[in-house]
Structures are given as C-alpha cells and as structure tokens.
Amino acid sequence: MKKLLSFFVLILITLRVSSQEIEMATGLRSSGKIYVVISVIAVIFIGLVFYLFTIDRRVKKLENKE
Amino acid sequence: MKENWWKIFASVLVLYSLVGGLLIEVPALPILHESIRNLYYHVPMWFSMILLYLISVIYSIKYLGSGSINHDLLAVESVNTGIVFCFLGLGSGMLWANITWGDYWPNDPKLNGSAISTLMYLAYLVLRNSIDEEQKRAKISAVYNIFAFPVMIVLLFILPRMTDSLHPGNGGNPGFGGYDLDKKMRLVFYPAVLGWMLIGCWIMNIRYRLRKLEDVDNAL
Numbered sequence: 202m203k204k205l206l207s208f209f210v211l212i213l214i215t216l217r218v219s220s221q222e223i224e225m226a227t228g229l230r231s232s233g234k235i236y237v238v239i240s241v242i243a244v245i246f247i248g249l250v251f252y253l254f255t256i257d258r259r260v261k262k263l264e265n266k267e
Numbered sequence: 268m269k270e271n272w273w274k275i276f277a278s279v280l281v282l283y284s285l286v287g288g289l290l291i292e293v294p295a296l297p298i299l300h301e302s303i304r305n306l307y308y309h310v311p312m313w314f315s316m317i318l319l320y321l322i323s324v325i326y327s328i329k330y331l332g333s334g335s336i337n338h339d340l341l342a343v344e345s346v347n348t349g350i351v352f353c354f355l356g357l358g359s360g361m362l363w364a365n366i367t368w369g370d371y372w373p374n375d376p377k378l379n380g381s382a383i384s385t386l387m388y389l390a391y392l393v394l395r396n397s398i399d400e401e402q403k404r405a406k407i408s409a410v411y412n413i414f415a416f417p418v419m420i421v422l423l424f425i426l427p428r429m430t431d432s433l434h435p436g437n438g439g440n441p442g443f444g445g446y447d448l449d450k451k452m453r454l455v456f457y458p459a460v461l462g463w464m465l466i467g468c469w470i471m472n473i474r475y476r477l478r479k480l481e482d483v484d485n486a487l
Contacts, residue, residue, distance in 0.1 A: 222295075223295040223296065223297055223300060224300055225295050225300060225301055226301045235289060235290070238289065239285075239286055239289050239290065242285050242286075242289075243282060243285060243286060246278075246281065246282055246285055247278075247282070250278045250282075253274075253469065253470070253473075254274070256473060257271075257274075257469075257473055260473055260476045260477055260480070263480050264476060264480065267480065267483060
C-alpha cells in the first residue's frame with residue numbers, strides 16, 4: 202500500500218513538473234509594446250547602414266582624386 | 268549603385284533578421300525561454316569572424332605566391348574586421364551565458380578555445396607592428412596567419428566536440444541543427460548569417476580601400 206501511494210505521489214509530481222509553463226514574453230507581445238522595441242532597433246540599424254554608405258562614398262571620392 | 272547591390276542586399280537581410288528574430292515564433296524551451304532568439308544575433312558574429320579570417324588566410328597564401336602588397340593589406344584588414352566581430356561575439360556570448368549557464372565565463376572548452384584564438388589573432392597584429400620593413404613584415408605575418416587559421420578551427424570546432432561542452436553541438440549535446448532549430452528558426456537564422464557575413468565583408472572592403480589610400484600617401 203505504501204509503495205503504491207508513493208508511486209502515485211511520484212506520478213503526480215512528474216505531471217506537475219511537466220505541465221509547468223515555460224515563461225515567454227507573451228505580455229510584451231499582447232500589449233503590442235514589442236513593436237516599439239522592434240522599430241527602435243530598426244531605426245538604429247538603418248541609421249548605421251546609412252552611415253556606412255556615407256563613409257563608403259567618402260572613400261570613393263578620395264579614390265577618384267588619386 | 269549597380270556595384271553596391273550586395274551591400275543593400277546585406278542590409279535588407281540583417282534588417283529582416285532583426286525584425287523577424289523578435290517577432291517570429293520560437294519553440295518554448297526550458298532555461299532558454301526567449302533568450303533562444305540570441306541565436307540570430309550571437310552566432311552570426313562568430314560565423315562572420317570565421318569568414319573574415321578565412322579571407323585573410325586566402326590572401327596570405329596569395330601574398331606568398333604573388334608578393335603583391337595589396338594582398339597583404341587585404342589579409343590584415345580582414346583580421347582587423349574579424350577581431351571586431353570576435354569581440355562582439357564574446358560580449359554577447361558572455362551576457363547570454365550569464366543568464367542560461369549562471370556565469371559570465373563558465374569553464375567551457377569552447378569559451379577557453381575562443382579566448383586562446385582571440386589572443387592568437389591579437390598576436391598577429393602585434394607581430395605586424397613589431398616589424399618595420401614592409402616585405403619582411405608581410406612575409407612573416409603571412410606565414411604566421413597560415414599557421415593560426417587551422418589552430419583557430421581546431422580550438423573552436425574540434426576540441427570542444429571531444430570533451431563536454433555547454434555549447435549545443437559539442438560533447439554529445441545535440442546541435443541546433445538537430446531538434447532545437449526548427450523550420451521557423453532556420454528561416455531567420457540563415458538570412459542573418461549571410462547578412463552579417465556580407466556586412467563584415469563590406470566593412471573590411473572600406474578598411475582595405477582606406478589602407479590602400481594611406482599606403483599611397485606614405486609612398487609619396
């Protein structure tokens with residue numbers, strides 16, 4: 202009887218563990234605020250790319266002068 | 268603009284990976300949680316570094332054959348750019364490790380291997396600066412570079428696979444190529460890798476052209 206009881210307790214514990222939800226950023230997604238983060242990142246990256254293009258152009262100008 | 272198409276292509280790919288990397292659904296895994304998205308940002312840094320080092324070693328071999336100083340300049344600027352990506356990879360990796368493994372620098376063979384290979388490439392740059400004569404500097408550093416590259420590959424990809432490692436794909440751990448990297452993740456991961464690689468080449472290209480201009484100035 203004791204064995205059986207402990208067996209059931211063990212099963213219950215494993216069920217509890219396996220049904221535990223893995224925490225993901227659902228709150229940030231559902232409130233729509235993730236889009237703010239994404240647009241901030243996009244703005245920064247686009248800015249850096251433009252900067253890289255201007256550096257590229259300046260080098261080209263120097264090359265043409267030579 | 269026609270010759271710049273690949274730069275725009277690279278920017279679009281990276282931009283897509285930045286947006287898609289945050290929005291597209293990822294598998295919910297224990298310990299990793301949302302931090303699995305770091306795969307899109309941390310791993311491409313290392314892949315870009317390896318590509319740049321590969322370009323460097325190719326031009327070092329070419330230099331030994333041709334003796335053209337431009338090949339030497341390409342080799343050194345590839346390493347210069349690769350080092351930047353290496354430090355970005357190290358920094359982002361340390362942040363990620365602290366969250367998932369509990370320490371900024373757990374005693375992991377892949378981490379220690381990357382530290383050694385970083386020092387190796389820093390030594391390459393120091394070696395160059397210590398030799399004044401141009402031809403000699405180019406030749407010695409080319410030979411050093413040819414030895415450094417395979418050692419870097421061994422330290423990063425072979426030794427960690429032979430022992431226990433926290434990194435996926437090492438020491439019996441399944442790689443991201445196994446069950447973790449599902450179809451949706453590949454859709455973002457591969458464009459991210461290609462995009463960052465091209466961005467790395469672009470920066471290297473600018474540095475190389477600047478170095479060439481400096482070289483002409485010095486020769487005058």
